[in-house]
Structure formats: C-alpha cells, structure tokens
Amino acid sequence: MNKCLNCDMWTHHEICPLCHAETIGEGVHEEGAHYPAYDMEEYKKKTRISRIAIFSGVLAVLACLVINIAVMPRFLWVFYVAVAVFYVLVSLNHTILSASHLGGKIVAQVVSLTVLLLVIDIMSGAIQWSVNYVVPFLIIAGILLMSIIILKVRLRWGGYVSFLLMMIALGFSPAVFYLTGIATVLWPSVVAALFAVATFSSILLFANQAFMTQLGRRFHI
Incomplete structure (x- = not known):
C-alpha cells in the first residue's frame, strides 16, 4: 500500500487519485488499521445526551413562551431564550459531542454566534x-x-x-x-x-x- 501525504489516504496507486501527487510506499498494513476504532457505547451515550438536550431545550422555550404570553405579551423576551437555546444546542451537538470536521465546527460556531448576536441586537432595539x-x-x-x-x-x-x-x-x-x-x-x-x-x-x-x-x-x- 502507498500513502498520499497530502490527502492522508492509502492507495494501491503510485499517483494519488485525488490530488495526483506522488505517493509513498510504506508496506502492507494490517486489515482494519486504516479506520479508527468505533465505540458503540460512546456513540449511544452521546446520542442520548443530544436527544435529552434537544428535548429539554424545546421544553424550556415552550415554557418560556407560555409565561411570556401570560405575563408580558407586549414584549416577547422569549426570543432571547430561544436563540440562546439554539446556540447551546449547536455548540453541544455539533461542536462538543459530534465527530464532525474541525473546519465545519468553526463555520457552525461563527454562523450560530452571528444569529445569536443579530437576534439580541434586534430585540434590544x-x-x-x-x-x-x-x-x-x-x-x-x-x-x-x-x-x-x-x-x-x-x-x-x-x-x-x-x-x-x-x-x-x-x-x-x-x-x-x-x-x-x-x-x-x-x-x-x-x-x-x-x-x-x-x-x-x-x-x-x-x-x-x-x-x-x-x-x-x-x-x-
């Protein structure tokens, strides 16, 4: 097997099929060594935490909506809560618990923070x-x-x-x-x-x- 240092992948070819750079031969590797270990229990735990967080967030927003309409219907402060819950859920599910690419996490943080700041700015006048x-x-x-x-x-x-x-x-x-x-x-x-x-x-x-x-x-x- 040969390895492309640019793409960090293994191939049987002497030229990388992705970037067309010359690969480096590093011998035959054990079967399965090309993939990271997959922990099913860890995956189930993260999925459970994610679902509980989403359920709790939606429940909190709905509760705040009912309180907002009942106590102060002229000022919908529930949007502050909703956008804060949105950012926390993005940070927890996509940034902390997820195995997503680091670049994607950075983009998600910038976009979600932008939404959070815009809503707070608009709601504050x-x-x-x-x-x-x-x-x-x-x-x-x-x-x-x-x-x-x-x-x-x-x-x-x-x-x-x-x-x-x-x-x-x-x-x-x-x-x-x-x-x-x-x-x-x-x-x-x-x-x-x-x-x-x-x-x-x-x-x-x-x-x-x-x-x-x-x-x-x-x-x-």
Missing part, C-alpha cells in the same frame, strides 16, 4: 452594534483561525478547503449588510472584506499544486 462591529470581527477571527489550522496541519489541509472558502465568502456578508442599510458603519465591513480577499489571494500565491488542484475541483475548473 436595533442599535446595530452586532452588524457594525461584532459580526465583522467575528468573521475575521474565524478566517484567521482556519488559516492558522491549515498552516499547522500542512499535509492534512485537504478537508479544510471547502470550509475556508465558506469563511471567505462570509467575509463579504458585513459589506452586504452595509450596502443594504442594515449596518451603518463602513470601516469594519471593509476590513472584513479586505481580509477575506487577502486570505484568498495568499492561497492563490503561496499554495502548492495539490492545494490548487483541490481548489479547482471545488469550482469545477
């Missing part, structure tokens, strides 16, 4: 602190974190390409907020967009051929 300042720098932090991880893992960056492109695309959302009048402060939106452009430009300039091959496949080039 649409002061626009979220879209003006917090969301742009939150997205910048997400792009930066993803870039650092890619630089750190190096030979196992293939799985991060799609998620990095998602974060770069999100980098332009603050500019969209400003152009549509949702945001009122220009410079944070410009900084986020420029950072996204700079990151993408760095990929095009400094990435190796394998990375460019993966990038071309994402855009069907």
Whole structure:
C-alpha cells in the first residue's frame, strides 16, 4: 500500500487519485488499521445526551413562551431564550459531542454566534452594534483561525478547503449588510472584506499544486 501525504489516504496507486501527487510506499498494513476504532457505547451515550438536550431545550422555550404570553405579551423576551437555546444546542451537538470536521465546527460556531448576536441586537432595539462591529470581527477571527489550522496541519489541509472558502465568502456578508442599510458603519465591513480577499489571494500565491488542484475541483475548473 502507498500513502498520499497530502490527502492522508492509502492507495494501491503510485499517483494519488485525488490530488495526483506522488505517493509513498510504506508496506502492507494490517486489515482494519486504516479506520479508527468505533465505540458503540460512546456513540449511544452521546446520542442520548443530544436527544435529552434537544428535548429539554424545546421544553424550556415552550415554557418560556407560555409565561411570556401570560405575563408580558407586549414584549416577547422569549426570543432571547430561544436563540440562546439554539446556540447551546449547536455548540453541544455539533461542536462538543459530534465527530464532525474541525473546519465545519468553526463555520457552525461563527454562523450560530452571528444569529445569536443579530437576534439580541434586534430585540434590544436595533442599535446595530452586532452588524457594525461584532459580526465583522467575528468573521475575521474565524478566517484567521482556519488559516492558522491549515498552516499547522500542512499535509492534512485537504478537508479544510471547502470550509475556508465558506469563511471567505462570509467575509463579504458585513459589506452586504452595509450596502443594504442594515449596518451603518463602513470601516469594519471593509476590513472584513479586505481580509477575506487577502486570505484568498495568499492561497492563490503561496499554495502548492495539490492545494490548487483541490481548489479547482471545488469550482469545477
């Protein structure tokens, strides 16, 4: 069996079928050694915790809705509870308990935090602190974190390409907020967009051929 260091996969070919890089022969490996151990009990435990969390979250939101309508129907503070429960469930089920890709967890955290901040901002009187300042720098932090991880893992960056492109695309959302009048402060939106452009430009300039091959496949080039 040969191993591709770029894709971190085993193949019988001397050229990787995914990135077309030259593979390295490392001998024959024991059957089943290519896959991680699967703990059924651990999976059942995580599934049970996830279902209990979802049930408890829905129950809490419904209880708060009834109390809100009965006590203070003119101010629907239940939305604060609902969006907080949404973020906690995303963090628990997708970030903590899930075996999902780290890149996907970062994207999910950025998106869910953005939703949380937007709802809180709107419910507090649409002061626009979220879209003006917090969301742009939150997205910048997400792009930066993803870039650092890619630089750190190096030979196992293939799985991060799609998620990095998602974060770069999100980098332009603050500019969209400003152009549509949702945001009122220009410079944070410009900084986020420029950072996204700079990151993408760095990929095009400094990435190796394998990375460019993966990038071309994402855009069907």
